[in-house]
Amino acid sequence: MDASRAGARLTVDLGAIRANYRQLANMSRASCAAVMKADAYGLGMEQVAPALALEGCKVFFTAHLQEAIALRQLVPEHCLIYVLHGPPPGTARDFFQYDLTPVLNDPGQLQEWRALALKLGRELPAAIQFDTGMSRMGFAPSDLAALGSRSDWLAGVRPTLVMSHLACADEPDSPMNEAQRRRFNTLRELLPGVPASLANSSGVFLGPEYHYDLLRPGAALYGINPQPGRPNPLRQAVSLHARVVQVRTVRDGDVVGYGAHHVCAGERQIATVAVGYADGWQRSLSGRGQAAIDDVIVPVVGRVSMDSMGIDVTGIPAERVVPGAELELMGATLPVDEVAALAGTIGYEVLTRLGSRFHRRYV
Numbered sequence: 149m150d151a152s153r154a155g156a157r158l159t160v161d162l163g164a165i166r167a168n169y170r171q172l173a174n175m176s177r178a179s180c181a182a183v184m185k186a187d188a189y190g191l192g193m194e195q196v197a198p199a200l201a202l203e204g205c206k207v208f209f210t211a212h213l214q215e216a217i218a219l220r221q222l223v224p225e226h227c228l229i230y231v232l233h234g235p236p237p238g239t240a241r242d243f244f245q246y247d248l249t250p251v252l253n254d255p256g257q258l259q260e261w262r263a264l265a266l267k268l269g270r271e272l273p274a275a276i277q278f279d280t281g282m283s284r285m286g287f288a289p290s291d292l293a294a295l296g297s298r299s300d301w302l303a304g305v306r307p308t309l310v311m312s313h314l315a316c317a318d319e320p321d322s323p324m325n326e327a328q329r330r331r332f333n334t335l336r337e338l339l340p341g342v343p344a345s346l347a348n349s350s351g352v353f354l355g356p357e358y359h360y361d362l363l364r365p366g367a368a369l370y371g372i373n374p375q376p377g378r379p380n381p382l383r384q385a386v387s388l389h390a391r392v393v394q395v396r397t398v399r400d401g402d403v404v405g406y407g408a409h410h411v412c413a414g415e416r417q418i419a420t421v422a423v424g425y426a427d428g429w430q431r432s433l434s435g436r437g438q439a440a441i442d443d444v445i446v447p448v449v450g451r452v453s454m455d456s457m458g459i460d461v462t463g464i465p466a467e468r469v470v471p472g473a474e475l476e477l478m479g480a481t482l483p484v485d486e487v488a489a490l491a492g493t494i495g496y497e498v499l500t501r502l503g504s505r506f507h508r509r510y511v
Contacts, residue, residue, distance in 0.1 A: 154507035155422025155455070156390045157474065160191045161511055162199040164383040168369050169203050171382065172352055178359040181207035181345075183366030184219055185232070190428075190499040191370055191386060195510045197222040200369075209364060213239055216248045230275055230309070232285070240264040244272070249308060251275040253285045255295065258305070265304030275309035276302075276339060280331040281324065282315040292338070307342045309362065310335075317350035317358075318376055325354060350374040372495035373485045380485065386499065387479030388506070390421035390439070393456065395469050404458045405450020410435060412449075417462045419469050423477065424455040428501035430491045433457075437490055440481035441468055 173180035182205045188196035193215070197208065201223045208223060209230045210216040216231045223229070225247075234250045234257040235243055243250050244264060252258050252274045265272040279286035287295075295301040312332045316322035332346055343361035349368035351358050353375055365374075373380035398418050404410045412418075421439070425431045429452060437448035439459050450458045461469045469475075478487050484495040491498065 154391070154505065155393075156388060156427065156477070156506045157509060158502060158506035159387045159389075159479075159509045159511060160195065161383070161385050161387075162195060163511065164371065164385040165191075165196060165369055166199055166203045168371065168382045168385065169200055169205060169365075172349075172363060172365050172368060173204075175352055176356060176359040176363055178347075178361050178363050179207065180363045180365065181205065181209060181230075182369060183209045183348075183364055184215065185209070185211040185366060186500045187215075189366065189370045189372075189496065190502040192508065192510070193219060194222060201227060207362065209366075213242060213248070217242070217246050220246050220248065228308075232277075235260055244268070249273050249275060251277050251285075251309075251311070252287075252305070253277050254287060255291055258295075258301075262304040271304055271306040273306045273308045275311055276307050276342075278310070278312045278332065278335040280312040280328040280335065282313055282328075284313070286312060292335070307339050309345055310339045310342045311345040311362075311364075314346060314348055314351045314354075314358075317348055317354060318374065320350075320354060320375070325351075325358075329358060367496055370499060371484060372499070373483075376485070380483065384480065384483055386484065386502075388423075388477045388502070389474040389479070390423040390477050392469055392471055392473045392475065393420045393422050394471055395419045395461065395466075403450075405434075406453060407451060410450040410458075415462075416460055417464070417466075417469070418449065419459045419461045419475070420456050421459055421475060422456055424453050424457060426454045427503040427505050429457070429477070430493070430498075430501065432491045432493070433487075437477075437487075438482060440476040440479075443481050445481070446475075 182200045184193050187193050207228045211232050216229050230249050232251050234253045240260050277286035279288050316324040345362035347358045347363050349365040368374045371385040398412050398416050400414050402412045423429045431452045434451040439446050441464050447460050449460045488495045488498045
C-alpha cells in the first residue's frame with residue numbers, strides 16, 4: 149500500500165528478528181526452530197520466513213495446513229516444516245504432495261497417516277505429540293493406554309520428533325513446569341532415540357533441562373518478552389506510527405468520542421489519528437491507551453472507534469501535530485508488551501491482530 153494513502157505505517161525490523169533468533173539459538177546446544185503461526189505472528193510470513201532461513205533456520209512450524217503450503221514456497225527445499233494441528237480429515241495426501249510433516253495428536257490422525265503410508269507402501273515421517281497436562285493437543289493418557297498394548301501402533305510411521313507443550317513456561321516458579329517435564333521424560337521412553345522438543349519461547353529461559361534436542365520459539369522471535377515482569381532480553385521487532393487526520397481545540401466540558409464518556413477539563417488540543425479497531429487496535433484501549441510524540445507520552449481520550457481515535461496532545465508544539473504528522477502507537481517508547489498491558493491482554497494478541505490497512509515497511 150502507498151505510504152501516502154495509508155492511515156498508519158507498520159515497520160517490521162527483519163534484522164531484529166534475525167538477531168533474536170541468533171540469541172535464542174546461542175542459548176542452547178539444541179537446534180532452534182521458528183514458529184510461523186498466524187502469518188509469523190501478524191508480521192508477514194512471506195518476508196520473515198526467508199530472513200530466518202538466511203539466518204540458518206532449518207525447521208519451521210505452522211498451525212494450519214494452508215499456512216504450511218504457503219511456507220513451502222518461501223524456504224529452501226531442505227527445510228523441514230511441521231504442522232502443529234496435524235492432518236485434517238482427508239488431507240493426508242496434501243502433506244505428502246507438499247513435503248510437509250504432520251504433528252500427530254490423536255489416534256484418528258495416526259490412523260489417517262498410517263492409511264496413506266500403507267497405500268504408498270512406504271514409511272511416512274511424523275512428529276508425535278503427547279499431552280503432558282495442558283489438555284489441549286497431543287495423545288492423552290487414555291489414548292496411550294489403548295494404543296500401548298499394540299506393538300504395531302506406529303507401523304508405517306517414522307517418528308522424527310516427540311514433543312509436548314508447556315502451559316506455564318512464562319511463570320518460571322510454577323510447579324506445573326517441572327510436573328510436565330517429568331511426564332514428558334516418562335512418555336519419551338515410548339519412543340527411545342527419537343529427538344525431543346518441549347521448550348517454547350518462555351521454555352527456552354527455564355534452563356537446559358527443558359531444551360532437549362529442538363527449541364520452538366515463536367513470540368520471542370518477534371520481540372515479545374518471554375519473561376513477564378523482568379527486563380526483555382530481546383530486540384523489539386515492530387513499530388506502528390499513526391497519521392494525524394486533524395487537530396482541534398476543545399473547550400472545558402466538551403466531549404470526545406462515542407458515548408460522551410470523555411469530558412474535557414479545561415481547554416485541550418485533541419488530535420484525531422487514523423487507526424481504530426478495524427485496524428486491529430483494540431477497543432479496550434479506549435481511555436487507557438497511549439501514544440508517543442518525540443518520546444513524550446500522550447493519552448488516548450474517548451473511545452477507540454472503527455477507523456480513528458482521539459489523542460490529547462495539549463502542550464506538544466503545534467508544528468509537531470499537524471495533519472499528516474505521525475505519532476508512535478507501538479515501538480521504542482511503547483513496546484508491544486506495554487501496549488498489551490494497557491489493553492488488558494498479551495503481546496501475542498496485539499501482534500496477531502495487526503490489520504491489512506497499514507503501509508507495511510520491512511527493514
